[in-house]
Amino acid sequence: MPEFALDLNEDQKAVRDWIHGFAADVIRPAAAEWDEREETPWPIIQEAAKIGLYSLDFYAQQYFDPTGLGIPMAMEELFWGDAGIALSLVGTGLAAVGVLANGTEEQIGTWVPQMYGDADDVKVAAFCSSEPDAGSDVSAMRTRAVYDEAKDEWVLNGTKTWATNGGIASVHVVVAVVDPELGTKGHASFIVPPGTPGLSQGQKFRKHGIRASHTAEVVLEDVRVPGHCLLGGKEKLDERLARARERARKGGKGSVKNAAMVTFEASRPAVGAQAVGIARAAYEIALDYAKTRVQFGRPILDNQGVAFQLADMRTRIDAARLLVWRASWMAAAGKPFDSAEGSMSKLFAGETAKTVTAQAMQILGGNGFTREYPVERMHRDAAIYTIFEGTSEIQRLVIARTVSGATVR
Numbered sequence: 327m328p329e330f331a332l333d334l335n336e337d338q339k340a341v342r343d344w345i346h347g348f349a350a351d352v353i354r355p356a357a358a359e360w361d362e363r364e365e366t367p368w369p370i371i372q373e374a375a376k377i378g379l380y381s382l383d384f385y386a387q388q389y390f391d392p393t394g395l396g397i398p399m400a401m402e403e404l405f406w407g408d409a410g411i412a413l414s415l416v417g418t419g420l421a422a423v424g425v426l427a428n429g430t431e432e433q434i435g436t437w438v439p440q441m442y443g444d445a446d447d448v449k450v451a452a453f454c455s456s457e458p459d460a461g462s463d464v465s466a467m468r469t470r471a472v473y474d475e476a477k478d479e480w481v482l483n484g485t486k487t488w489a490t491n492g493g494i495a496s497v498h499v500v501v502a503v504v505d506p507e508l509g510t511k512g513h514a515s516f517i518v519p520p521g522t523p524g525l526s527q528g529q530k531f532r533k534h535g536i537r538a539s540h541t542a543e544v545v546l547e548d549v550r551v552p553g554h555c556l557l558g559g560k561e562k563l564d565e566r567l568a569r570a571r572e573r574a575r576k577g578g579k580g581s582v583k584n585a586a587m588v589t590f591e592a593s594r595p596a597v598g599a600q601a602v603g604i605a606r607a608a609y610e611i612a613l614d615y616a617k618t619r620v621q622f623g624r625p626i627l628d629n630q631g632v633a634f635q636l637a638d639m640r641t642r643i644d645a646a647r648l649l650v651w652r653a654s655w656m657a658a659a660g661k662p663f664d665s666a667e668g669s670m671s672k673l674f675a676g677e678t679a680k681t682v683t684a685q686a687m688q689i690l691g692g693n694g695f696t697r698e699y700p701v702e703r704m705h706r707d708a709a710i711y712t713i714f715e716g717t718s719e720i721q722r723l724v725i726a727r728t729v730s731g732a733t734v735r
Contacts, residue, residue, distance in 0.1 A: 330655050332648075334395065341388075342399050348379055349407030354700075357408035360538035361703055366494065367411050367538050368448070375445040380415055382442045385422065394658025398599035398650050405603030409707035410538030412600070414450075417490040417539060418442060421451035423593050424499040428515050428557040437517050441497045452495035454486035454544050465509045469546065471502035471516060473560075478553040480516060482546045485528065488714070492542040493527020496520045500546065504563065511570035514563055517555040524549035535706030594668040594715060595653040598675035601711040602647050605679040608686035608704045609639045615690050615699075632689055639682045646675040666721075666728035673721035676711035683708040 334342060352373055360367045374380035388396030404412035418441050425438055443449030460466035469484025482502055486492065498518040505512030518525055528543025556563060613636055616627035626632045649671040656667055663669075683705035687694035694701050712718040726734045 330652070331393065332651070334399065335393075338391070338393075338395060338399060341396070342403055345379065345400055345403040346406070348374065348377070349403050349412075353404070353407030353411050357411060357538075357700065357703065358697065361408075361410055362537075364532060364537040366414055366450075366491075366540045370411055371414060371448050371450070372445065374415055375443075375448045380442065380448065381444075382422075382439050385419060389426070392658060394654040394656070395651060397596050398602075398647075398654045401596050401599035402603040402606065402647070405600040406607045407603075408538070409600065409604050409704070410536040412603075413490065413536050413539035416600075418449075418451040418495075419596075420490065420593055421453040421495070421497065421499045424453050424515055425517070425557060430557075430559055433517070433554070433557060437497055440520070441495075443496065449496035450491040450494065451497040451499065452489045452491040452493075452544065453499045454489045454492060455501045456486065456488045458485060458487050467501070467503055467510075467513065469500065469502045470506075471504050471514060473504075473553075474550075477550075479550045480553065480556060482516060482518070482524075482549040482551065484546050486544040486546070487528075488531070488541060489544050491540055492544040493530075494540055494542075498525060498544060499557075500544075505567055505570075508567065508570045508574065511574075512567065515557040516551055517557065518546075518549060518551055519555065522549055522551060533710075535703070535709055594672040595650050595657065597711070597715045598646065598650040598653070598671040601672075601675040601679035601708065602643060602650060604704055604708050604711070605639075605643050605646065605675075605682040608683040608701050608708075609636070609643055611699070611701055612636065612639070612686035612689040615693075626689070635685050635689060639685055642678045642682060646671075646678040649674050664728070666725040669716070669721040669724040669728075672715065673718055673725070676708075676721075677718060679708035679711050680705075 352370060356367065356370060360370075371380055378384055385397075388400050391397070401412075401416065404415060422438050422441055425434055429437070441449060441451035455467075457467055457469060460468065469482065469486065471480045471482050473480055482500060484502065486500065489498075492498070497520060500516050500518055501513055502516060503512055504514045524547045526545045526547070528545045530540065530542040533541060553560060613627075616632050616636060617625055619626045627636070649667070653663070653667040653671040656663065683701060686701040687705055690699055690701055693699050696702065716724070723734060726732070
């Protein structure tokens with residue numbers, strides 16, 4: 327088990343600097359353009375693929391970093407560049423995590439490489455869980471998966487929403503209900519292979535922030551997928567459902583986790599790291615501005631009101647990073663989140679990004695409210711981090727239930 331450390335090793339520093347260079351030289355200069363276009367930045371994804379930054383190998387290396395810090399370090403640097411473009415680069419990762427968390431070795435080896443493609447033909451993937459009436463309340467999910475035993479196929483019907491890369495993805499990972507009577511325990515995840523009939527893109531959302539990232543509905547109409555596309559396999563699913571039914575029969579609540587929650591638990595610290603990157607970028611711009619902006623004959627940094635804001639901003643950013651790193655290390659070391667450390671990291675980092683970017687706009691004054699400076703875009707981007715991958719309210723609920731053992735509602 328690796329010891330928890332607060333300093334990156336030399337190899338990690340080299341990777342960090344390499345990613346930072348790409349973020350500074352390629353992502354940030356293009357950020358305003360793709361934010362205005364509200365389109366997937368395919369040329370930048372391809373540039374990242376050419377140097378190996380957008381690839382299964384790269385993310386696998388970071389994912390299996392024994393310290394657990396590879397992924398949060400990479401996320402922070404990419405999102406320091408720009409959140410919308412970075413989300414286009416890492417959005418595939420949520421689908422990949424869905425397969426890694428729930429799939430067999432054969433499924434991982436078959437499907438995860440197809441999510442990325444290669445430098446000459448880049449692909450993206452989508453994780454589809456939320457629905458129009460089932461966001462935070464996953465128990466309200468209506469998308470159904472029915473097994474056709476005669477053909478060894480699963481038939482999927484329903485509508486998913488808020489899906490990053492939804493409809494444009496090569497591979498879709500879809501969470502569906504297989505046993506409605508078991509509530510969230512009756513969910514399972516499925517691979518929908520490229521070109522499967524019946525899957526289509528619904529509404530594409532025009533968003534407040536992260537505009538370069540494609541977000542849309544995914545419509546499933548009699549989508550048939552082979553039996554081997556059930557993540558984990560039918561035998562494992564049947565065993566899990568049997569345990570859940572037995573617990574329900576005995577009146578116990580049990581501890582069986584559903585497919586979507588397993589994915590979100592694994593990804594929350596990484597999402598927190600994204601928020602840290604956005605906050606750090608806004609803080610750095612505000613600090614530089616405060617040093618050079620002169621009012622009443624002196625830099626505004628000399629004013630206590632500005633200096634104290636910057637002190638608070640830096641403190642919150644460092645605290646958020648520490649929570650993210652702790653949760654990431656715990657996950658890599660196989661330590662359970664007994665106090666909901668994953669949710670803690672995402673909650674605090676998301677709230678920090680929202681607060682720090684707002685403070686950065688305030689320090690820049692009128693300039694901060696214009697598109698001539700990037701902090702207004704960063705503030706728009708940061709807003710989603712208290713909403714997606716579990717709202718701040720849901721994170722607090724998870725933490726409260728975990729630390730108290732009470733059924734908080």
